[in-house]
Amino acid sequence: MQSGFYQRRIFMSDVSTSQTHVSLLLRIRENDRDPEAWNAFVNRYGRRIYEWCLNRKLQPADAEDVTQNVLIKLARQMGSFEYQSNLTFRGWLRRITENAITDFFRELRAEKRASEIQAELDQLDSAIAQADLTTRLCDEFDLEILDIAKQRVKQRIEPQRWKAWEQISIEQKSGQEVADELGMLVPTVYSSRYQVQKMIAAEVEKLQECSEQIFRLNS
Amino acid sequence: MSHCPNDNLLIEVLQGTISSSDLQDLEPHLSHCKACQSRMETLSAQTETIKTVLNLDHETSHPQWETRIADRIAAAIAENSLKRTAKTEFLPAVAGYQIESIIAHGGMGIVYLAHQINADRKVALKMMLYGQQADVEEVQRFQIEAQAAAKLTHQYIVPVFDVGVSEDQHYFSMGYISGTSLKELLQNGPLPEREAAEMIRKISAAIAYAHEEGIVHRDLKPGNILVDHHGDPHVTDFGLAKQVNRDDQLTKTGQVIGTPSFMSPEQARGQVYEIGPLSDVYSIGALLYATLTGRPPFQSDNAVKTIMQVIEDPPVSPRVLNPQVSRDLETICLKCLEKNSASRYQSAEELKLELKRYLEGLPILARPVSAPVKLWRWCVRKPALAGMMVSVVASLLIGTAVSTYFAILATERAERADEGIRVALTSLETIIETVQMKLYQVPGASKIRRDLLKVTLKDLENITRAADYANRIDRNMANVFVDMGVLYHEYGDAGGGNASLKAKANMLRAVEIFEALSPGGSSTDQNILEDQARALRILADYLQNEHWIDEAHPHQREPAKALPYLIQGTKICRQLLRDDPDNQEIQFELARTIKGYSQAIDDLGERDKAFETIQEAIVLLETLKESKDARESFYNNLLSSYIAAGDAAHASKKNDVAYEQFQKALEVAEEYAIRFPVTATTHDNFSWCHERMAIHWRQLKNLPESLASFQKMQTSLEQALTLDPEDRMLKDGMAVAYDGLRCVYQLMGQNEDALEARKKRDEIEAWLAVSRE
Known part of the structure; x- marks a missing residue:
C-alpha cells in the first residue's frame, strides 16, 4: 500500500x-x-x-x-x-x-x-x-496566479474530475446535478471538488512563493 | 451501510484516502442520503482565499472591455516601443544636453549619443540603471569614482566631461569615439603581430598614466577599449567597475562583473584587498593574448569553470594557438599572466617600456620560462594541501562561484532569458560538483566539511529553488537536485533545518523531473537515462537506510517505498547495457542498484531471494574490481555486498554460508588496504567485517572467538578515529563495539570487564549526545 x-x-x-x-x-x-x-x-x-x-x-x-x-x-x-x-x-x-x-x-x-x-x-x-x-x-x-494554478492542475487530472470541479465551484451547480450531467457518483463529485481545490490552493501558494523568490533574485 | 458515516470517514472519502472496499460499502448510501451530501458539500467548500479570488472576477469585471480595445492598445504600445529610440518621449531629458539616440545597452546602464549644448560637442552620455531609491553609498561611490576618472586626461583614455544627476538618474558624459570596440575588432580574428603590440603599448601607456594618478581600472577587457578610425585605442569605464562584495551577493546581483576571462586571479578569488595596479597589468596581458590569438587566455562554457581556470590553470602558450607569434611577445604576454602578482611586470610603465623595446627591435628584458621551471610550477600548483588550506580555497571558490552565478543570471537575463537559465544551471551544477570535490579533498576532517557547508548550503538551496521556479524540465536541473540531496544527506543542514526532509525533498524532485523527461525510463538519450538511473538509486538508497544526518529527525528504513525506484533503475541500467555492454559506469550503477534492491527485499523478510539477488551485484563488482582502473568505490561496494549477502544468509540461519561471505568481505578489506592509501575508511572496512564475525561467533556460542573479533573491531575503529577523530559514524561504531564487548564479557562471567566496557560505551553515547548540540 x-x-x-x-x-x-x-x-x-x-x-x-x-x-x-x-x-x-x-x-x-x-x-x-x-x-x-x-x-x-x-x-x-x-x-x-x-x-x-x-x-x-x-x-x-x-x-x-x-x-x-x-x-x-x-x-x-x-x-x-x-x-x-x-x-x-x-x-x-x-x-x-x-x-x-x-x-x-x-x-x-x-x-x-x-x-x-x-x-x-x-x-x-x-x-x-x-x-x-x-x-x-x-x-x-x-486572479492571474489562480488562472495559472488552474491551468497547471487541469493538465494533470482527468478531464471528468476537472469538469466536476468547474461546474460545482464556478457554475455553482449542486452535487447531484453535476453527478447526473457527468454520469458520476455524487461522492466522486465531492471528492473531485475537494481534491482539485486542494491542488489549486497548493499551486497558488507555490506560485506566490515563486514570484517572491524571482522578484528577490532579479532585483 | 445504512447509517450515516462520521465526519472523519467522510473526509477520507473526499481525500481519496479511504480504502476501495470501504468506499464500495459507503457509495450507495452517500449517493442517496441528502444529509450526507450536504455534509460533503460543507466539508468540501472552497477555502476562503480561492473563493475570494474567484469572486473578484465577478465583482469588478466591466462589461465594456473588449478584446479589440486590448488589441488597439497593444498595437499602440508596440509601435511606441519601435520608435522608442527615435521618439524623445522615451529618451531621458538631461539639462544641458540634447539626447539624440541610444548607442548601447549595458549591464550598468544605457549609453546615449548626445549633444552637449554649451560645449557644442558630441558626447556619449551614460545613464546608470538605478531607480529612484538607489543605495546612497553606491551613488556616492559612483560619484567619487566618476569624478576621479574625470581628472584623467590622456591621449588614449576616453575623457569624462561631466558627472551629475538628472531627475534622480545618475549620469556622466564622456568623449564620443566614432569607431568600434576591440571586442568587435577581435571577432574577425587576431591582429597582425606589430599592430597588436602597438595597440597594447598604447593601452599600457594610458594605464601607466592612470596608475600614476592613483586610479586602477579593475575591469580591462576588449569591450572597454574603443578603437577609433586611425586604429588608436581609447580606454573607457575607468574605476567604475565595482568589486563583488561577498556579503551582499544575495541581495545585489554582481551585475558588473561581466566576463571573468580577463580578470586577474586575485579578482577571481575575490581577494578585494589585493586588487591593485598589478591586476591591471595582468588584464593588459590578457588583452595582448586576445589580440595575438583571437581568444582570451581562459574561456569555457560557463563562467564558474572559467574562474577556476583563471585561478588554477596555466594559460595555453599563445604560440600554440598562433604559431606566427614571436617568442618575445609570447614571453611578455605570459609574464603578465603570472598567477602570482610578484612575478609579473611590476608596473604598467615597465610593461610599456618592454613593449617599446620589442617594437624597436631591441632585446627584451624578460626571460622565457624554461621547461624545468614550468614543471616545478605545475607541481606547486597542485600540492597536497593541508586541511585548512583546502578549506580556504574551497570557500573562496564557492564564494566566487555563487556571486558569479548571480552575475550570469543578471546579465544573461537581459540577453535571452532561456539561454541565461541554461547557462546558470550548468554553472550551478559545476558549483555543486566543485563543492563536493573540494570537500572530498579535505583529509579526514568531517568537521571542516560541515563548517564549510554551513556557509554555502543555504545559498545553494536558495539558488536551486529559484532556478526551479519555472518548473523547468531539464536534466541539469534534476542533477542539481540530486546533488543537493546528496549534500544534505552527507553533511546535514548546518542551518538547523530538517536535513533529512530536505535531502528527501530534493531527491524526490529530481526523480520527478526525470520522470517527466523520460517517463518510465523511455528516453532515447543515453545521458538522461544514466542520470535518471543514478537519481533513482540515490533516492532509493536514502529511503531504505536509516540515518541520523539530522539527529532531531532520524529517518527510519522504508524499504517498501524504495522498491519501485530500484526496479525502475535496474530496468534502465539493463536497457543501457544492451547497447553498451562494456560501459563500466553503467555496470557499476547496475551493481549498486541491485545491491539496494537485495537489501530492500531482505529487510522485507525475503532472505533467500535477497541472497540470490545480490550474487549478481557481487559478480559485476568482482569484475569491476579487477579492471585496471578500479576505483575505491568498487571495493567498498563489493565489501558491503558480501556483508549484505552474509547478513541475508545469517537471517535464514545458514551460518556456514554467512561465514564464507564475511571471509570474502575481509579479503576485500585487505586488498583495499594494500591497493589504496590508508584512510579512516581502510580501518572502518575492517571494523565492519570484524563486527559481523563477532556476531557470527556469538550466535554459535563461541565466546572466545566472538570476544577476539569484537576486540579487533574496537582496534580498527580506534585507528580510524586517529585519522578522523570527529566522525560520528565511527564513534557510533565504537559504541557498538563496546556494547558487544560488554555483552560477551557478561556471558563469560567477567563482570568487571563487562562493567568497564559498559562505561566506555556510555561515555561515547554521552559524547554523541553532547556534540549533537
Missing part, C-alpha cells in the same frame, strides 16, 4: 511541461519587448486600468489613452524600480503602480495637455483613486 502511494507521487507528480512564467508582470519585467507577453498583459492589467477610468467617468477614448500610458509607465517602473529588502512582491507592485500614476500625471502636466480633460483627470488624481487602482491591479495579480 505504501509503495503504491509513492508511485502515485512520482507518476502523478505536479510536473508541468509548460515554461509559463509565474506572472506576466515578471515576464514584462524581464523583457519589455515580448509582443505576446504585452498582448496578454494589456488584456489582463490594461483591462483593469480601463475599468478604473470608466468607473471614474472618463470617456472611452480618454480611458483608452490613459490605459495605454499607464501601462507603459508601469512597464518602465517595473524595469527600473530598485528592490528594497523590506518590500514584498505585493508591496513592490503597489509601489510601482503609484509611481506609474505619478509619472503619468507629471508628464501630462508638463505637456499642458491636461486642461482639456481636467475635470475627469481630477477624478483619477486622488489618493483614493490611486488606492483603488493599486487594489485592482493586485486583485488581477491574484
Whole structure:
C-alpha cells in the first residue's frame, strides 16, 4: 500500500511541461519587448486600468489613452524600480503602480495637455483613486496566479474530475446535478471538488512563493 | 451501510484516502442520503482565499472591455516601443544636453549619443540603471569614482566631461569615439603581430598614466577599449567597475562583473584587498593574448569553470594557438599572466617600456620560462594541501562561484532569458560538483566539511529553488537536485533545518523531473537515462537506510517505498547495457542498484531471494574490481555486498554460508588496504567485517572467538578515529563495539570487564549526545 502511494507521487507528480512564467508582470519585467507577453498583459492589467477610468467617468477614448500610458509607465517602473529588502512582491507592485500614476500625471502636466480633460483627470488624481487602482491591479495579480494554478492542475487530472470541479465551484451547480450531467457518483463529485481545490490552493501558494523568490533574485 | 458515516470517514472519502472496499460499502448510501451530501458539500467548500479570488472576477469585471480595445492598445504600445529610440518621449531629458539616440545597452546602464549644448560637442552620455531609491553609498561611490576618472586626461583614455544627476538618474558624459570596440575588432580574428603590440603599448601607456594618478581600472577587457578610425585605442569605464562584495551577493546581483576571462586571479578569488595596479597589468596581458590569438587566455562554457581556470590553470602558450607569434611577445604576454602578482611586470610603465623595446627591435628584458621551471610550477600548483588550506580555497571558490552565478543570471537575463537559465544551471551544477570535490579533498576532517557547508548550503538551496521556479524540465536541473540531496544527506543542514526532509525533498524532485523527461525510463538519450538511473538509486538508497544526518529527525528504513525506484533503475541500467555492454559506469550503477534492491527485499523478510539477488551485484563488482582502473568505490561496494549477502544468509540461519561471505568481505578489506592509501575508511572496512564475525561467533556460542573479533573491531575503529577523530559514524561504531564487548564479557562471567566496557560505551553515547548540540 505504501509503495503504491509513492508511485502515485512520482507518476502523478505536479510536473508541468509548460515554461509559463509565474506572472506576466515578471515576464514584462524581464523583457519589455515580448509582443505576446504585452498582448496578454494589456488584456489582463490594461483591462483593469480601463475599468478604473470608466468607473471614474472618463470617456472611452480618454480611458483608452490613459490605459495605454499607464501601462507603459508601469512597464518602465517595473524595469527600473530598485528592490528594497523590506518590500514584498505585493508591496513592490503597489509601489510601482503609484509611481506609474505619478509619472503619468507629471508628464501630462508638463505637456499642458491636461486642461482639456481636467475635470475627469481630477477624478483619477486622488489618493483614493490611486488606492483603488493599486487594489485592482493586485486583485488581477491574484486572479492571474489562480488562472495559472488552474491551468497547471487541469493538465494533470482527468478531464471528468476537472469538469466536476468547474461546474460545482464556478457554475455553482449542486452535487447531484453535476453527478447526473457527468454520469458520476455524487461522492466522486465531492471528492473531485475537494481534491482539485486542494491542488489549486497548493499551486497558488507555490506560485506566490515563486514570484517572491524571482522578484528577490532579479532585483 | 445504512447509517450515516462520521465526519472523519467522510473526509477520507473526499481525500481519496479511504480504502476501495470501504468506499464500495459507503457509495450507495452517500449517493442517496441528502444529509450526507450536504455534509460533503460543507466539508468540501472552497477555502476562503480561492473563493475570494474567484469572486473578484465577478465583482469588478466591466462589461465594456473588449478584446479589440486590448488589441488597439497593444498595437499602440508596440509601435511606441519601435520608435522608442527615435521618439524623445522615451529618451531621458538631461539639462544641458540634447539626447539624440541610444548607442548601447549595458549591464550598468544605457549609453546615449548626445549633444552637449554649451560645449557644442558630441558626447556619449551614460545613464546608470538605478531607480529612484538607489543605495546612497553606491551613488556616492559612483560619484567619487566618476569624478576621479574625470581628472584623467590622456591621449588614449576616453575623457569624462561631466558627472551629475538628472531627475534622480545618475549620469556622466564622456568623449564620443566614432569607431568600434576591440571586442568587435577581435571577432574577425587576431591582429597582425606589430599592430597588436602597438595597440597594447598604447593601452599600457594610458594605464601607466592612470596608475600614476592613483586610479586602477579593475575591469580591462576588449569591450572597454574603443578603437577609433586611425586604429588608436581609447580606454573607457575607468574605476567604475565595482568589486563583488561577498556579503551582499544575495541581495545585489554582481551585475558588473561581466566576463571573468580577463580578470586577474586575485579578482577571481575575490581577494578585494589585493586588487591593485598589478591586476591591471595582468588584464593588459590578457588583452595582448586576445589580440595575438583571437581568444582570451581562459574561456569555457560557463563562467564558474572559467574562474577556476583563471585561478588554477596555466594559460595555453599563445604560440600554440598562433604559431606566427614571436617568442618575445609570447614571453611578455605570459609574464603578465603570472598567477602570482610578484612575478609579473611590476608596473604598467615597465610593461610599456618592454613593449617599446620589442617594437624597436631591441632585446627584451624578460626571460622565457624554461621547461624545468614550468614543471616545478605545475607541481606547486597542485600540492597536497593541508586541511585548512583546502578549506580556504574551497570557500573562496564557492564564494566566487555563487556571486558569479548571480552575475550570469543578471546579465544573461537581459540577453535571452532561456539561454541565461541554461547557462546558470550548468554553472550551478559545476558549483555543486566543485563543492563536493573540494570537500572530498579535505583529509579526514568531517568537521571542516560541515563548517564549510554551513556557509554555502543555504545559498545553494536558495539558488536551486529559484532556478526551479519555472518548473523547468531539464536534466541539469534534476542533477542539481540530486546533488543537493546528496549534500544534505552527507553533511546535514548546518542551518538547523530538517536535513533529512530536505535531502528527501530534493531527491524526490529530481526523480520527478526525470520522470517527466523520460517517463518510465523511455528516453532515447543515453545521458538522461544514466542520470535518471543514478537519481533513482540515490533516492532509493536514502529511503531504505536509516540515518541520523539530522539527529532531531532520524529517518527510519522504508524499504517498501524504495522498491519501485530500484526496479525502475535496474530496468534502465539493463536497457543501457544492451547497447553498451562494456560501459563500466553503467555496470557499476547496475551493481549498486541491485545491491539496494537485495537489501530492500531482505529487510522485507525475503532472505533467500535477497541472497540470490545480490550474487549478481557481487559478480559485476568482482569484475569491476579487477579492471585496471578500479576505483575505491568498487571495493567498498563489493565489501558491503558480501556483508549484505552474509547478513541475508545469517537471517535464514545458514551460518556456514554467512561465514564464507564475511571471509570474502575481509579479503576485500585487505586488498583495499594494500591497493589504496590508508584512510579512516581502510580501518572502518575492517571494523565492519570484524563486527559481523563477532556476531557470527556469538550466535554459535563461541565466546572466545566472538570476544577476539569484537576486540579487533574496537582496534580498527580506534585507528580510524586517529585519522578522523570527529566522525560520528565511527564513534557510533565504537559504541557498538563496546556494547558487544560488554555483552560477551557478561556471558563469560567477567563482570568487571563487562562493567568497564559498559562505561566506555556510555561515555561515547554521552559524547554523541553532547556534540549533537
